[in-house]
Amino acid sequence: MSKKEKILIVEDNKTLAKLLAKKTEMSLELEVDVAYTVQEAKEFVVKNDSNYFMALLDLNLPDAPDGEIVDYILSKNINVIVLTGNIDKKTKELFEQKPIVDYVFKGNMDDVNYIFSMIDRLLKNRNHKVLIVDDSIPARNNMKTILQSQQFNILVAAHGEEALRYFEDHKDISLVVSDYKMPVIDGVELLLTLRKEYSKHSLGVIALIPPKEEGVAARFLKYGANDFIVTPFSKEEFICRVNNTVEAMENIKLVSNFDTLDPLTNLLNRKTFFSKAKEKVSELASSAELLNLGLIEIDDFSSLEKELNNDAQNIVKEIARVIKNSTKGSDIVARIGNEEFAIFLNEYSKEEVVTWFVKTRALIANSKIFNKKITLSIGLGFGNDLSFDELLDEADSALYHAKKLGGNRVEISKNI
Numbered sequence: 490m491s492k493k494e495k496i497l498i499v500e501d502n503k504t505l506a507k508l509l510a511k512k513t514e515m516s517l518e519l520e521v522d523v524a525y526t527v528q529e530a531k532e533f534v535v536k537n538d539s540n541y542f543m544a545l546l547d548l549n550l551p552d553a554p555d556g557e558i559v560d561y562i563l564s565k566n567i568n569v570i571v572l573t574g575n576i577d578k579k580t581k582e583l584f585e586q587k588p589i590v591d592y593v594f595k596g597n598m599d600d601v602n603y604i605f606s607m608i609d610r611l612l613k614n615r616n617h618k619v620l621i622v623d624d625s626i627p628a629r630n631n632m633k634t635i636l637q638s639q640q641f642n643i644l645v646a647a648h649g650e651e652a653l654r655y656f657e658d659h660k661d662i663s664l665v666v667s668d669y670k671m672p673v674i675d676g677v678e679l680l681l682t683l684r685k686e687y688s689k690h691s692l693g694v695i696a697l698i699p700p701k702e703e704g705v706a707a708r709f710l711k712y713g714a715n716d717f718i719v720t721p722f723s724k725e726e727f728i729c730r731v732n733n734t735v736e737a738m739e740n741i742k743l744v745s746n747f748d749t750l751d752p753l754t755n756l757l758n759r760k761t762f763f764s765k766a767k768e769k770v771s772e773l774a775s776s777a778e779l780l781n782l783g784l785i786e787i788d789d790f791s792s793l794e795k796e797l798n799n800d801a802q803n804i805v806k807e808i809a810r811v812i813k814n815s816t817k818g819s820d821i822v823a824r825i826g827n828e829e830f831a832i833f834l835n836e837y838s839k840e841e842v843v844t845w846f847v848k849t850r851a852l853i854a855n856s857k858i859f860n861k862k863i864t865l866s867i868g869l870g871f872g873n874d875l876s877f878d879e880l881l882d883e884a885d886s887a888l889y890h891a892k893k894l895g896g897n898r899v900e901i902s903k904n905i
Contacts, residue, residue, distance in 0.1 A: 494518075494519055494520070494541075494542040495519065495520045495521070495522060495537065495540060495541050495542065496513055496517075496519045496520070496521050496522075496541060496542060496543045496544070496545065496608070497521075497522050497524065497530065497533055497534070497541045497543070497544040497545070497562075497567070498510055498513075498521060498522070498523045498524070498544075498545045499523075499524045499525075499526075499527070499529075499530045499544065499545065499546045499547055499550065499558055499562075500523075500525070500545065500546075500547040500572060501525050501526065501547060501549075501550050501551055502547070503525060505595065505601075506523050506525065507523070508601070509521075509545060509601065509604070510523050512601075512605060513605065513608075514859055514860065515797075515800045515803055515859050516605050516609075516800075516803065517605065517608055517609060517612070518807065518810070519542065519543075519608075522537070522541075525550075525551075526550055526551055526552050526553075527550055527552045527553040527557065527558050527561070528552060530544075530558060530561075530562070531561070534562070534565055534567075541567045542567075542568065543567070543568045543569075543570065543590070543608060543611070544562045544567050544568065544569050544570070545570050545572055545604065546558050546559055546562060546569055546570070546571055546572060547572045547573075548571055548572065548573045548580070548583075549573075549574070556571075556583065559571065559583070559587065559589070560587075563587060563588060563589075568590050568611070568638060568640075569587075569588075569589050569590060570589070570590050570591050570592070570593060570604065570607065570608075571583070571584070571589055571591070571592040571593070572592075572593055572595050573592055573593070573594060573595065574594070574595055574596070575594075576592065576594050580592055581725075584724065584725065585723065585724050585725075588634060588635075588638045589638070590607070590611065590638050590639065591607055591728070593607075610639075610732055610736070611639060611640045612640070613735075613739070614639050614640040614641050614732075614735065615640050615641075615642070616663075617641055617642065617663040617664065617735055618641070618642045618643075618644065618659060618661055618662045618663055618664075619636055619641045619642070619643055619644070619662070619663065619664045619665075619666060619731070620644045620645070620646060620652055620655055620659075620662050620664070620665045620666070621633060621636070621643060621644070621645045621646070621666050622645075622646045622647075622648065622649060622651075622652045622665060622666065622667040622668060622671070622676070622679065623645075623647070623666075623667070623668040623671070623697070624647050624648055624668065624671045624672060625668070628668070629645050629647075632666060632727070633645060635724055635727060635728060636666075636731065639728060639731070639732065641664075641731075644659065644662070647671075648671040648672050648673040648674055648675075649667070649671060649673060649674025649675060649676065649678055649679035649682070650673045650674045651673075652665065652667070652674075652679055653674070653679070653682060653683075656683075662692065663692070663693060663735060663738070664692070664693040664694070664695065664731065664734060664735060664738075665679075665683065665692065665693070665694045665695070666695045666697065666731070667679055667680070667694065667695070667696055667697065668697045669696060669697060669698045669699065669702070669705060669709075670699070676696055676697070676709070677708065677709065677712065680694055680696070680709065680712050680713060680714060681712055684712065684713040689713050689714075689715050690738060690741045690742070691738075693715045693716075693734045693735065693738050694713065694714045694715055695714065695715060695716045695717065695718060695730060695731065695734055696709040696714045696716075696717040696718070697717070697718055697720050697722075698717050698718070698719055698720065699719075699720055700719055700720070706719075715734045715737070715738075716730055716733075716734050718730055748761075749761045751823070751824040753802060753805060753806060753809075753824070754805065754806055754809035754810075754813075754824050755809075755813075756809050756812075756813065756822050756823050756824045756830070757821065757822065757823035757824075758823065758824065758825075759823065759824075759825040759826070761823065762821060762823030762825055762831055763877075765821050765833075766782070766821055766831070766833050766877055767877040769821065769833060769835075770875070770876065770877040770880060771877075774874070778836070779838070779839055779871055779872070779873060780870075780871065780872050780873065780875055780880050781833065781834055781837065781839070781842045781869065781870065781871050782831065782832070782833055782869070782870045782880045782881060782883070782884040783831070783832040783833075783834070783842070783846050783867060783868070783869050783870075783884060784829065784830070784831055784867065784868045784869075784870075784884045784885060784887075784888045785808075785812070785829065785830040785831075785832070785846075785849075785865050785866070785867050786826075786828055786829045786830075786865065786866045786867075786888060786892065787804070787805070787808065787828040787829075787863060787864075787865060788863075788864045788865060788866055788892075788896035788897060789896070790827070790828035793861070793863075797861075800859070803859060804858055804859060804861065804863060805824070805827075805828060807858050807859070808830070808853060808858070808863070808865075809824060809830070811849070811852065811853065812830060812832065812849065815845070815848075815849060815852075816832065816834070817835065819835040819836070820832065820833065820834050820835050821833040821835070831884075839871055842869065842871075843869065843899070843901065846867050846869060846899050847899050849865070849867075850864075850865050850867055850897070850898070850899055853865050854897055864896055864897035865896075865897065866888060866891040866892045866896045866897065866898065866900075867887075867888065867891060867898070867899040867900070868884045868885060868886065868887030868888025868889065868890070868891050868899075868900050868901075868902070869884060869887055869899065869900070869901045869902060870882070870883030870884030870885075870886075870887060870902045871883065871901070871902055872902070883902035884902065886902060886903075887900040887901055887902045887903075888900070
């Protein structure tokens with residue numbers, strides 16, 4: 490299993506620190522170190538060579554009562570979320586003046602839960618490329634710094650014409666943040682040009698408009714902008730509007746994929762898998778390629794659900810991630826039941842198929858997933874001149890034998 494990223498929690502309230510650590514490990518694919526003082530935090534940072542994705546920092550620690558920990562962690566190029574029991578003017582000024590990701594009032598469970606949604610947002614932001622278009626160098630640099638702290642991949646352009654050239658080599662741009670008044674091609678003309686090729690669901694556009702400019706905001710929205718921000722803006726508003734726009738686009742894409750994808754794992758769903766696998770079997774009917782089908786089931790999953798409740802679904806997500814990362818794009822991979830997966834490996838020999846499933850079983854069995862030992866039962870079906878239903882019966886029979894023999898094993902269909 491690939492090495493997980495780490496997060497550092499520095500909080501002198503030990504009950505809260507342990508709660509944050511436990512929920513981080515269960516909810517996110519991150520390992521956690523917990524420190525209760527600045528000195529302990531420094532020892533962790535030195536030991537891990539600053540190898541932290543994020544640090545959650547209490548502003549008032551026994552050996553650093555005035556937020557000194559923030560400057561130290563920022564100096565190590567570690568992203569910072571501030572934990573505070575008092576959101577006052579001083580806290581907000583600290584957030585505005587320093588490259589802090591966010592600040593969180595640690596008042597109740599809703600505030601605590603916000604931390605995890607924020608970290609999840611940051612991890613997702615890594616998949617998005619944002620193009621900043623503004624003829625002011627200080628403005629571009631300010632927005633670039635803010636959005637880099639939010640983990641976005643950033644491109645910058647001085648005007649609309651330069652921005653359009655970026656799309657020749659960067660078809661994967663997710664969001665454009667564009668000023669209104671610019672030389673060469675202004676913000677309105679840039680928006681109109683982009684909307685000829687990209688819908689507002691595939692490419693977000695946020696317009697930056699000056700104050701008291703009558704009708705400009707409505708004009709941008711009518712022409713297809715996803716949102717607008719009046720300048721000058723606060724850092725907090727800018728972050729919220731950008732993240733909200735990206736999240737709305739993700740949700741629209743997710744809804745559009747509901748018919749084919751499993752919403753928990755983003756693997757194919759049962760219906761789509763059966764359709765694609767049947768097509769593949771028919772396609773290979775006249776070829777010499779040996780058909781294969783693997784069924785994977787998490788052992789004793791009902792007990793995990795009773796113990797972990799909703800957190801058991803995170804185990805399903807992690808196993809799905811491991812499987813997906815180990816397969817090729819041409820393989821057919823699906824979640825077909827609560828704790829069951831189906832896999833059709835494309836262009837593999839029988840020996841290669843068996844090896845892949847044996848390694849996957851061992852990988853999971855030898856790893857701790859959210860501090861739990863998880864094992865898999867796997868059944869493999871092989872055959873020539875079989876229908877999909879016959880191949881499925883072979884794999885299902887092998888899976889039944891794997892479970893009957895105690896689980897944590899790979900069994901192969903006998904009829905080959």
